[in-house]
Amino acid sequence: MRKRRKTVSEDRLTITQRNARPENERENSSPHIPVDQTIDICSRLQAKSVAACRCVSKLWASTLRLSHFNELFLTRSLARPQILFAYKKHGRFCFFSSPQPQNPDENSSPIVADYHMKLSFDGLFCEMSESVHGLVCLIYTKEIPRGRTETVRVICNPSTGQSLPLPKVTTKGTKVISYLGYDPVDKQLKVLSMTRRHEYTWACGGHQILTLGTRELSWRMIYCRIPHDLPRKSICINGVLYYPATNRSSGDSMIVCFDVRSESFKSIIVVEDVYRAARDGYLIDYNGKLGLFEWDFDFDGSLELLVLEDAEKPEWSKHTYVFPPNLWEDIVGNTEVHFVGVTRTNEFVFWIERMMPSCVVYCNIERKTIVRVGLYGLEAGKNRKVYTRLDHVENVNLELLL
Template identity: 90%
Template sequence: MKKRRKTVSEDRLTITQRNARPENERENSSPHIPVDQTIDIVSRLQAKSVAACRCVSKLWGSTLRLPHFNELFLTRSLARPQLLFAFQKHGRFCFFSSPQPQNPDENSSPIVANYHMRLSFDGVFCEMSESIHGLVCLIYTKEISRGRTETVPVVCNPSTGQSLPLPKLTTKRVKVISYLGYDPVDKQFKVLSMTRRHENAWECGEHQILTLGTGEFSWRMVECRISHDLPRKRICIDGVLYYPATDRSSRDCMIVCFDVRSESFKSIIVVEDVYRAALDGYLIDYNGKLGLYECDFDWFFDGSLELLVLEDAEKQVWSKHTYLFPPNLWKDIVGTAEVHFVGVTRTNEVVFWIERMMPSCLLYCNIERKTIVRVALHGLEAGKNRKVYTCLDHVENVNLELLL
């Protein structure tokens, strides 16, 4: 009996020794998949699956953090755009996403929003930017002492669950606003911050910029020779931040253009009607150009929709587009429900959010086919009776280095 037990013990020891190879040797020999093939396969998955693959081994973890993989994944994500939803609840900001319908019709299936992340904050939430290459910028106000508050910009990546509060600006000005931009040439994210000169004025004072993902987490002053008021809205299109403003000296109406790559400003003087469309309406990305859509919903009842598009920024040429819909189409589909403008997709479909309806619904207005389709949305029950921020053409960005 003793001899048999000894034999078994030796056999077990032998098996153990055969499998007790160094960890790095097991990692390098176990996955018999070339690195390039691993990158190609995983780049076709969803962001949550990429996070799981990074935990397979140290080799996979380092491979799936390579700049080449991040860029390939982002490129393929652009071909499968998503809808990004966010809302505030009990001191937290919650993010969800769903596949974005492509050319929906009356037979389209409902879409389902999946949970991404939540962000806690100790203040009053102000606004959320549009999704720019997978990142969004949140602005909230917190009290720093009795009667004194400060605005805090936070950049978030819903795909990775990361959030990054930006450092405080070195300024004595009383008001700070921050805008997120992206340079598609150097592939860099930058945050432009502007300050108000004093409490009772809206004139811009200092302009500072911060570049994400470079390891130098600090603000730099940039020069702006255009004296203008603080912008109230903006949009980033192909590396340029656009926002309406008035010249503080001449009182001219204009669109200010900030080139994210060169960090330079220029202005486009516009007539008052164009300025009002930008100020009172919505700034949209229309086929890679700045578009202005003034929405008061009167067009639904007379069957027309008008868009202004900046065709040539240098020559300051605008075009006007009018689209006619069949009479009573809007009333037949929506009735008296309250709706909110969301944006325009890459396929030029105007999208609206239907307020206070369960399940949640989106309206897709195809301006080419002159159709209006209602698409049901499930998974956002927690956002009932709350303001839901909706971003079109959101892409998943799995680059972990951006917010470190």
């Protein structure tokens, strides 16, 4: 008896099984679409469509797991960055994403956030890292027996729906800070963890590193010759993790630079104004360089930015951008806004969550324009803290979190 024809259709790609031959015979026969062409076509799809294509046959499943396909997909995904959203609700951590508008103007259409995945969440407090090569690190505290608490670290890939709890950090310290970094040369994702020596000081007591995608995850101790306090923030730019800190021996204010590939540390001594901007402001990626940005809720129409031009000298440049008078007030009014980050096209992005629908505000420093773009799809997260991350890319490499 002939089976009914089965069709899978995603993003204008249709794969059809035209007969009911045995599975092993179909696998050994010549594919209807050449492998190279299959890889090229599927690399242009969205992650959800790739997941559907992997279910077509064993051949397609193995083809779409090849490292060549994963790299090609990621390269093309970098050209279509997204905004990643996440919030906690009813014991779940929910992830959404929407296309990231490129050079939006007053005629830009509203964007819609699509649901990705949800993760069981029983934590008391939570932090979410920046999106690094399509992955994020959730760090939260949960209660354990005898009135104690423990810190849990989970790596999530919203594109594939995977999550991976990391092994506990072996330490005698009272607090652990973890940051996600990417080495673009060896194409490796690593997690750097630092421990707080004891509860009466913020002195950093040890450094450990973990490499993702190695099957057997384990922390390795690494040496840092720079005694410094535990950082509160970091950013990864071109394979280097930057974070502000104070030298515990000399008292110097500095920016610590951790090279993800060599797993080595160095420091940049900075003056007080630069350190304050790093400590109290935001660390941003500005044209592939470290930028420091201080945001004042009483925005007066001008943005000031410090950029690390040369880490060896070191040399900083200061940029001031002045917008037309009253433009911010006309677009945003007195609504509370939150700074999100800077896009690859140097647009400063802010998030307005109290409006319905929610809004994303883009300040283009080159054109001196401010545009508000409506956002739909996050209505269920109303009155909740929404984590917003720019330049998120889809990463369909399933081997990273196995």
